Every structure is written in structure tokens, then in C-alpha cells.
Amino acid sequence: MKLITFTNKTGEERIGWLEGDMVVDMNLLDDKLPTNMLSFIDNHESYFKIISTHLNITPHYKIEEVKLLPPLPNPRSFRDYVAFEEHMLNASKSFGHPVSKDWYDMPIFYFTNHHGVYGPNDDILCPKHETNLDIELEMAVVIGKKGKDITEEEAGDYIFGYTVFNDWTARAIQRKEMTVPLGPHKGKDFANSIGPCIITKDEMEQYRCSISRQSHPEHLAMPPQTSNRFDLKMTAKINGRTICKGNYKTVHWTFPEMIQRASENNVTLMPGDILGSGTVGWGSLMENNFSVHRPLASGDEVELEIEGIGVLKNKVVL
Numbered sequence: 302m303k304l305i306t307f308t309n310k311t312g313e314e315r316i317g318w319l320e321g322d323m324v325v326d327m328n329l330l331d332d333k334l335p336t337n338m339l340s341f342i343d344n345h346e347s348y349f350k351i352i353s354t355h356l357n358i359t360p361h362y363k364i365e366e367v368k369l370l371p372p373l374p375n376p377r378s379f380r381d382y383v384a385f386e387e388h389m390l391n392a393s394k395s396f397g398h399p400v401s402k403d404w405y406d407m408p409i410f411y412f413t414n415h416h417g418v419y420g421p422n423d424d425i426l427c428p429k430h431e432t433n434l435d436i437e438l439e440m441a442v443v444i445g446k447k448g449k450d451i452t453e454e455e456a457g458d459y460i461f462g463y464t465v466f467n468d469w470t471a472r473a474i475q476r477k478e479m480t481v482p483l484g485p486h487k488g489k490d491f492a493n494s495i496g497p498c499i500i501t502k503d504e505m506e507q508y509r510c511s512i513s514r515q516s517h518p519e520h521l522a523m524p525p526q527t528s529n530r531f532d533l534k535m536t537a538k539i540n541g542r543t544i545c546k547g548n549y550k551t552v553h554w555t556f557p558e559m560i561q562r563a564s565e566n567n568v569t570l571m572p573g574d575i576l577g578s579g580t581v582g583w584g585s586l587m588e589n590n591f592s593v594h595r596p597l598a599s600g601d602e603v604e605l606e607i608e609g610i611g612v613l614k615n616k617v618v619l
Contacts, residue, residue, distance in 0.1 A: 323360030387582025438584030
């Protein structure tokens with residue numbers, strides 16, 4: 302199921318799901334169903350049972366009759382990881398420092414702005430005086446159940462679904478900030494776009510693949526892992542031109558490993574928390590020193606696509 306948040310013809314915020322190019326409004330289907338995504342995620346097991354009792358559903362709108370919003374406009378928290386080794390190597394080279402050996406010991410994350418969430422077709426305002434505005438092509442997982450000290454083996458039970466994530470980045474600001482060892486700050490918190498939908502975890506199983514953990518030769522001693530990866534094409538376009546083609550299966554640290562890391566030491570994850578995967582290799586302009594495409598400018602249209610989920614499109618404005 303591809304779940305969405307949208308405004309209807311009268312401007313009311315609603316939730317539902319896509320049936321091809323048609324939209325089902327949950328609350329019009331059954332008034333016991335909620336009108337916001339966070340409430341739905343909080344009690345999704347009960348709500349899915351209600352939905353299952355409705356057969357031969359007739360959609361309520363054509364997709365062009367509604368405005369898609371971020372599928373989860375108000376996540377409870379938003380962590381972002383750096384889980385792809387290729388991106389880590391490229392980024393470290395760009396910033397002029399080696400990859401820390403500790404990166405290979407644990408998945409690393411920072412907290413980003415869970416209030417700065419944008420959806421499909423939203424304009425993204427470039428920070429003042431920023432000269433190297435960049436994109437980051439990522440997938441994100443949405444937590445569906447409360448838990449702490451969750452093991453990697455248990456983590457699948459805590460996943461609600463997945464979405465496309467653009468971790469917009471002000472590289473000029475970030476470059477200064479990263480000289481202080483506290484991670485990214487104002488270079489990251491101005492915009493996080495997600496969408497166009499949240500695909501429920503059951504629909505992702507068709508993409509699950511068995512592949513050993515990918516690593517460069519100097520790290521071949523890493524133990525292999527053969528599950529928890531998905532064979533999903535990931536593509537980034539700017540103004541219609543493809544600037545990156547990647548695949549989620551190349552990820553080094555998987556979502557279950559990220560969930561274990563986030564929840565360890567008695568830390569509680571909540572329904573509606575989001576964890577970003579980090580950028581797929583070559584999924585940002587900085588990795589090519591902006592040679593594939595200049596820094597983003599006003600009017601540029603960015604499209605991030607992940608197979609099975611959809612296309613997240615935004616325009617940059619001043």
C-alpha cells in the first residue's frame with residue numbers, strides 16, 4: 302500500500318492511499334479511520350484491520366485533484382545515517398580527510414530537523430548566501446512501533462514503511478561547520494523533503510535480495526551479511542538530466558542495524574520516528590566536486606526516484 306497525506310478539493314488535510322493514479326480518502330471510506338498519518342501509524346494494526354473489511358473500494362479523487370503533502374508531515378524525530386561506503390569515501394575525499402576506522406564499527410547518525418519537512422512539489426528555499434546548494438539521494442524508514450534496545454533480528458517488527466528522502470545540504474555552510482567535531486548543523490536543518498508516499502513494508506519484500514556486505518579491499522575482514530538489503534534502483538535528475546544512478550543493495554549498514562544502533566542503551570524509538578539511510582554512492586553533487594552539475598540555483602527542478610516507491614520532485618527558489 303502506498304500511503305499519502307494530501308489536501309482535498311476544499312483544502313482539508315487528509316490521509317489515504319494511491320490506487321494507480323487515483324486516491325482513496327481513508328476517512329471517507331470509514332469514519333473510524335483517522336485523518337492524519339501520525340495517528341494512523343500509532344494504531345496502524347487496528348486500522349489495517351478496518352481497511353481489510355472494505356472490499357471493492359472506489360477511489361474518491363484523481364491524483365491531479367488533490368495536493369500531495371509530505372506523507373508524514375510531523376515525524377516525532379528524524380535521524381539521518383551515513384550508511385553507504387561509496388558516499389563516505391567520496392565525501393571524505395572532498396572534505397580532505399580519511400574515513401574514520403570507527404565508521405566500519407558502527408552505523409553513524411545525527412539528528413536533523415523534524416520540523417523542517419517538505420513534500421512532493423514543494424519549493425525549497427536556498428539558505429541566504431549559500432553558494433554550494435546540494436542534494437542527497439536517500440531512502441528513509443518509518444518506525445511503526447515503540448521499543449528500546451531493539452536487536453537487529455527484531456528490527457523488522459518495528460518497521461512501518463519506507464519513503465524517498467532528499468537531505469538538502471548547504472555545502473559551503475557545512476564545510477565550515479565540519480571543522481568542529483559536532484557533526485552537521487545549519488548546513489542541514491533548513492529542509493528535508495520526503496515522499497511522494499510511504500510504501501508499507503510488506504510491499505518491499507519483492508525487492509529483498511541476498512548479497513554480501515559490500516566493502517573496499519582494505520576492509521574485507523568485515524563479516525558478511527546476506528539479508529536486509531533491497532535491490533532497488535535509485536536515480537537523481539536535475540532539470541530532466543540524470544546525474545546519478547545507484548542501487549540500495551550497495552548499502553553497507555542496513556536499516557535493522559541502524560534501528561539497533563538508535564535504540565541501544567535504553568533509548569526509546571517511537572511510532573513516526575524516521576531514519577534516513579544516508580546518500581547512495583554518487584548521489585550528491587559534492588562527490589564529483591560539482592563537475593557533473595553546478596551547485597543548485599533558483600529554478601532548478603530536482604527529481605529523486607526509488608524503484609517501487611516513486612518520484613520526489615522539488616524546485617529550488619531564492
